[in-house]
Amino acid sequence: MRILAGDYKSRKIDTINSPNTRPMMSKVRESIFSSLQFSIPHSDVLDLYAGSGSLGIEALSRGAQFSTFVEKSRECIKILEKNLKGLDNNYKITNSSVESFLQTSINKYSIVFYDPPFNFETRIVENEISLVADLIEISGHLIVHRHSSSVSIKLPKFYEIRKEKNYGQSNILILNKI
Numbered sequence: 627m628r629i630l631a632g633d634y635k636s637r638k639i640d641t642i643n644s645p646n647t648r649p650m651m652s653k654v655r656e657s658i659f660s661s662l663q664f665s666i667p668h669s670d671v672l673d674l675y676a677g678s679g680s681l682g683i684e685a686l687s688r689g690a691q692f693s694t695f696v697e698k699s700r701e702c703i704k705i706l707e708k709n710l711k712g713l714d715n716n717y718k719i720t721n722s723s724v725e726s727f728l729q730t731s732i733n734k735y736s737i738v739f740y741d742p743p744f745n746f747e748t749r750i751v752e753n754e755i756s757l758v759a760d761l762i763e764i765s766g767h768l769i770v771h772r773h774s775s776s777v778s779i780k781l782p783k784f785y786e787i788r789k790e791k792n793y794g795q796s797n798i799l800i801l802n803k804i
Contacts, residue, residue: 627680630656632687639709641678642701649677650741650771654793655684658769661789661800662737665767666690669736672761674724674754679706681739681769686713693717694735696727728757736766744773744795756782762803770799 627639627649641649658681659666667689673682674696682693695710695717697703703721710717720727724742738758742751751772758768759782768785774797781787785801792798 627652627678629680629684629687630659632684632689634683634687634713637687639678639680639683640705641680642699642705650680651793651796654771654796654798655680657791657793658798658800659684659688662767662769663688665737670694670734672696672733672735672738673741674727674739674758675741675743676706676719677702677741679709681741682717683709683713685737685739686716690737691716694733695719696722696724698723724754725757728754728761731761733761734763734766735761736763738762738766738768739771740768741771744776748777748779751776752779755779755785759784759803764803766803768801768803770801772797772799 629635629637666685668691671682671685671690671693676695676697679695682695686693774792774795786804788802789800
């Protein structure tokens with residue numbers, strides 16, 4: 627996998643070879659970043675369930691001011707640290723469960739990437755999406771990546787759908803906080 631555009635274009639992103647992780651296809655990442663292109667410069671980004679960090683790193687490459695990566699897996703964090711090596715020091719890696727991070731963080735973000743494991747129960751996803759709202763600036767964006775066959779989520783009233791699209795097995799939901 628490679629960074630698609632920006633300062634770090636074509637830089638390789640290593641991924642983990644595990645059935646529990648799945649890298650996002652390039653065409654899906656490109657679609658997301660095309661939709662967010664005017665929101666990314668100077669933004670503060672939160673990458674939840676960061677894995678290899680491809681979303682947060684792509685945001686940094688395209689001009690994000692800062693990216694916070696939240697990942698619980700030590701194996702993923704090692705890959706993430708390798709992928710971030712040599713980039714400007716405008717990021718932070720937090721070794722934590724997403725649930726713990728959401729309950730304790732006081733920072734605000736303009737863009738949040740939420741990419742939980744595909745097998746997560748819908749009620750967990752709905753709960754975490756509700757908690758994320760406290761961390762998103764007004765008019766900020768929440769990008770949700772789920773399996774296209776996942777049960778639809780009930781959105782809290784403080785989100786509006788900007789875009790929803792299926793790409794093979796991926797369902798992408800871009801929400802604006804209102």
